[in-house]
Amino acid sequence: MAMRKVAVFLIMMVTICVTCNADCKLNVSDxxxxxxxxxxxxxxxxxxxxxxxxxxxxxDDIQCLCTYKTNQGGMLRAFGVDPNRCTExxxxxxxxxxxx
Numbered sequence: 001m002a003m004r005k006v007a008v009f010l011i012m013m014v015t016i017c018v019t020c021n022a023d024c025k026l027n028v029s030d031x032x033x034x035x036x037x038x039x040x041x042x043x044x045x046x047x048x049x050x051x052x053x054x055x056x057x058x059x060d061d062i063q064c065l066c067t068y069k070t071n072q073g074g075m076l077r078a079f080g081v082d083p084n085r086c087t088e089x090x091x092x093x094x095x096x097x098x099x100x
Contacts, residue, residue, distance in 0.1 A: 026061050037092070038085040040077065051093035062090055066100035 034050040037043055046054070054062075068076060069083040076083045091097040 026057070026064055034089060035081070037089065038081050040080045040082045043082065043085055046089060046092050050089070054089050054093045055095060062095075062098055065089065065098055069100060 030053045033053055034046060037046040037050055065087045069087050073083040076086070087098045087100055
């Protein structure tokens with residue numbers, strides 16, 4: 001069951017990445033590292049590994065988090081991901097907040 005959820009989440013993230021603008025170069029497997037921090041139920045603080053990924057993103061990639069929130073929010077929620085928490089990741093990792 002857990003593998004099925006991971007597979008569904010990966011498919012969802014690939015779909016989102018395809019619809020994201022051309023400047024987005026977010027790596028789906030990297031995003032999986034942050035899943036616990038953006039969960040709708042019982043989210044955790046971002047892990048050190050998640051924050052390392054977020055801190056390694058360029059400004060365009062960070063803005064992609066806004067694209068996910070505005071264009072894919074319903075899909076994210078359907079897979080147990082809180083789109084608001086996605087855009088809060090940079091601030092939670094000590095970076096400037098994302099302005100969507």
